[in-house]
Amino acid sequence: MPTSPDTMSAEQTPLNGLTVLDLSRLVSGNLMTHVLADLGADVIKVEPPGKGDELRGWKRQGVSTYWLAYARNKQSVSLDLRSDEGKAHLQDLIQRADVMVENFRPGTLERMGLSKAKLQALNPRLVVVRISGWGQTGVFAEKGGFGSLIEAMSGFAAMNGYADRPPVLPPFAMADSVAGIYGATLALAAMHRQRASAAPQVQEIDLSLFEPLFSILGPQAAEHELTGTVVPRSGSRSPTHAPRNVYRTRDDRWVALSAGMEGTLARLFEGIGYPEGLRDPRFSSHEARLKNIDALDDLIQGHLVKLTLDEALVFFAERDITAGPICDIADLMKHPYIQERELLVPTTAPDGQTLSIHAAPYRINGKRPPIRRAAPSIGQDNAKWLGQAKPKSKP
Numbered sequence: 001m002p003t004s005p006d007t008m009s010a011e012q013t014p015l016n017g018l019t020v021l022d023l024s025r026l027v028s029g030n031l032m033t034h035v036l037a038d039l040g041a042d043v044i045k046v047e048p049p050g051k052g053d054e055l056r057g058w059k060r061q062g063v064s065t066y067w068l069a070y071a072r073n074k075q076s077v078s079l080d081l082r083s084d085e086g087k088a089h090l091q092d093l094i095q096r097a098d099v100m101v102e103n104f105r106p107g108t109l110e111r112m113g114l115s116k117a118k119l120q121a122l123n124p125r126l127v128v129v130r131i132s133g134w135g136q137t138g139v140f141a142e143k144g145g146f147g148s149l150i151e152a153m154s155g156f157a158a159m160n161g162y163a164d165r166p167p168v169l170p171p172f173a174m175a176d177s178v179a180g181i182y183g184a185t186l187a188l189a190a191m192h193r194q195r196a197s198a199a200p201q202v203q204e205i206d207l208s209l210f211e212p213l214f215s216i217l218g219p220q221a222a223e224h225e226l227t228g229t230v231v232p233r234s235g236s237r238s239p240t241h242a243p244r245n246v247y248r249t250r251d252d253r254w255v256a257l258s259a260g261m262e263g264t265l266a267r268l269f270e271g272i273g274y275p276e277g278l279r280d281p282r283f284s285s286h287e288a289r290l291k292n293i294d295a296l297d298d299l300i301q302g303h304l305v306k307l308t309l310d311e312a313l314v315f316f317a318e319r320d321i322t323a324g325p326i327c328d329i330a331d332l333m334k335h336p337y338i339q340e341r342e343l344l345v346p347t348t349a350p351d352g353q354t355l356s357i358h359a360a361p362y363r364i365n366g367k368r369p370p371i372r373r374a375a376p377s378i379g380q381d382n383a384k385w386l387g388q389a390k391p392k393s394k395p
Contacts, residue, residue, distance in 0.1 A: 006342065006363070006366065006367055006368060007367060007368055007369075007370045008364065008365075008367040008368065008369055008370065009370070010040065010370060010372050012367070013039055013040025013369045013370075014039050014040055014364065014369075015036060015039040015040040015041040016040040016041075017040075017042075018036070018040070018041040018042065018098050018099070018191075019041070019042045019044065019096055019097045019098050019099075020033055020036050020037070020041045020042065020043045020044065020097065020098065020099045020100075020101065020187075021044050021046065021093050021094060021097040021099070021100040021101070022043055022044065022045045022046060022074070022100075022101050023046050023100065023101060023102040023103075023104075024101050024102055024103040024131065025053055025054050025055070025103060026053070026054050026055050026103075026173075026176070027055065027066075027070075027147070027173040027176035027177065027180065028103055028131045028147075028173075028175075028176035028177075028179045028180045028183070028209060029101045029102070029103045029129075029131055029180065029183070030053070030055055030070045030071065030180070031070060031173075031176060031177050031179075031180025031181065031183075032101055032129065032131070032179075032180035032181070032183035032184045032187070033045070033074065033101055033184075034069075034070045034071070034072075034073075034074075034180070035180070035181060035184035036099070036184055036187070037072070037073035037074050038072075038073055038360040038369050038371075039360075039369060040369060041099075042075065043073065043074040043075065044074075044075050044076075044077055044093060044097070044381070044385055045071065045074045045075060045076045045077065045376070046077050046078075046079050046081075046090070046093070047076055047077070047078050047079075047378055047379070048078070048079075048080065048081075049078045049079070049080055049378070049379070050378070051378075052076070052078075052378040053067070053071075055067050055070065055071070056378075062351070063349050063350070063351060063353070063355070064349075064350065064375075065355070067350075067375050068347060068349050068350075068355065068357060068374070068375050069357045069358065069375075070375075071375035071376065072347060072357065072371050072373070072374060072375050073371060073372050073373060074375065074376060075376055075380065075381035075384070075385070076376035076377065076378055076379055076380045076381055077089075077093070077379065077381055077382055077385050077386060078378050078379030078382055079386075081112065087112070087113070089386050091122055092386075093385060094114075094119065094122050094123055094126065095122050095123050097123065097126060098125070098126070098127065098191060099126070099127045099128075099129065099187045099191065100119075100126060100127070100128050100129070101128075101129045101131065101183070101187075102128070102129075102130055102131070103130075103131035103132060104132075105132065105142065105144075106130075106132055106135075106136045106137075106141045106142065107142075109130070116128075116202055116204055119202045120201065120202045123202070124200045124201060124202060125194050125200045125202075126202050126203070127187050127190040127191050127194060127202075127203045127205070128202060128203065128204045128205065129183050129186065129187050129205045129207055130204065130205065130206055130207065131179060131180075131183060131207050131208075131209070132145055132206075132207075132208055132209070133145005133146065133149070133150060133208060133209050133210065134208050134209075134210055135206055135207075135208040135210070135211070136206045137206070145208070145209055145210070147173050147174065147175035147176045147209060148169055148175075150175035150209045150210050150213060151169050151170055151174055151175050151213065152167075152169065153210065154175070154210055154213045154214045154217065155214065155217050155220060156169075156170070156174070156175075156213060156217060157169050158230070158233070159217065159231070159233060160233065161233045161235065162233055162234070162235045163232040163233045163234065165233075167233065174213065175209045175210070175212075175213045176209060178209075178212045178213050178216060179207060179208070179209045179212045179213070181212075182207060182212040183205070183207050186205050186207065187205070190203040190205060236256070237293060237297075238258075238260075239290075240260075241258075241260030241286065241289075241290075242260065242286075242289040242290050242293050242296055243257060243258075243259050243260075243265075243268075243289070243293070243296050243297060243300055244257065244258045244259070244260065245257060245297055245300075246326060247297075247300060247301050247304045247305075248301070248304070248305060249304055249305065249307055249308055249309045249311075249312050250305055250306060250307055250308050250311075251308045251309055253308070253309035253325065253326070254309075254325070254326035255304065255309060255312050255313070255316075255323055255324065255325055255326065256323060256324055256325075256326055257300065257316070257321070257322070257323040258322050258323070259321055259322060259323075260286075262278065264320075264321055264322065265277065265278060265283075266278055267319040267320065267321055268300070268319065268321055269283075270319075271303075271315060271319050271321075272299065272300065272302075272303035273303070274299060277299075282295055282296070283296055309325055313325065333356070342359060342368070343358060343359050343361075344356040344357070344358065344359065345357060345358070345359045345371055347371060347374055348374045349374075350374075350375070350377060357371075359371070
């Protein structure tokens with residue numbers, strides 16, 4: 001795969017030598033193991049013969065674009081887990097793994113003969129991350145848990161959109177993605193514990209889609225207890241500070257502004273020709289600005305509608321005001337920030353064409369982990385992992 005001087009070698013990646021067994025499907029587990037694979041882990045993606053992971057079916061113009069992005073750096077093993085041979089191979093892989101990820105309905109792993117006691121017998125240093133919609137216990141344990149249902153029930157949709165319009169679900173797999181990132185952190189924390197233990201026990205992580213998403217939505221419970229109210233949907237505005245919104249420019253583009261600090265507000269009011277803004281009783285305090293947000297937004301919009309987007313960005317930059325353009329992917333493909341940071345990497349799709357996907361979204365000591373290999377075909381790595389290799393010894 002293409003690299004640059006700012007890309008670390010495979011041997012330098014932090015998780016080089018870690019083996020992750022991925023039994024999951026679709027987004028949550030794939031996102032989790034995507035994070036670990038980018039960090040250098042050997043991720044063995046177990047897929048059913050023929051069809052493979054359902055994520056392969058998410059296509060655009062015949063290309064499995066989600067698979068291309070989230071299965072890069074992984075290896076594929078094709079196993080029929082209903083057959084005796086497939087079960088035997090799976091147990092061998094479990095013995096060789098450091099981490100195992102599954103997102104079956106609760107109880108499925110046990111019905112496969114892989115209870116915690118069985119896993120302990122196979123590999124006492126194993127970390128098992130069990131992802132489900134609602135968790136392994138509780139009244140919803142057996143309930144299906146697709147992300148859209150989680151995003152609706154968690155409180156996210158109730159917060160998202162405008163008060164006079166229907167609640168809005170996110171346009172991507174948000175609940176799965178948040179859970180996946182949590183899962184990667186939890187797996188590494190459990191591994192740290194394992195390596196410090198003289199008498200290891202299988203570490204089992206019960207990770208629902210609901211709880212991570214619920215946890216990042218802010219202190220809603222405490223605020224509801226304090227006020228007895230539910231904060232209404234407010235579009236791009238913030239219930240905690242103002243101004244914070246998106247504004248249309250003269251050339252029908254959009255700019256986002258967040259200027260809740262009084263020093264920033266003073267520069268903004270001066271720039272738009274209203275230097276007395278902070279002395280205006282409507283805008284003189286945090287609470288007053290929230291109460292009179294329509295008037296404040298109208299004042300700002302009245303100035304920005306006279307400027308093009310480029311002129312607005314210069315206006316904000318000259319005054320050190322926190323603002324930026326609303327970008328879509330067409331804007332970002334040619335944006336100098338994306339190009340300078342090398343955030344898009346050319347990658348070979350299964351049909352042979354070269355397409356761009358995101359780079360590892362961080363640098364370690366100035367270098368990004370590499371894309372070591374493109375997303376695999378179904379069973380591409382069977383010979384490597386289902387051969388005669390013996391289970392590795394555990395430290």
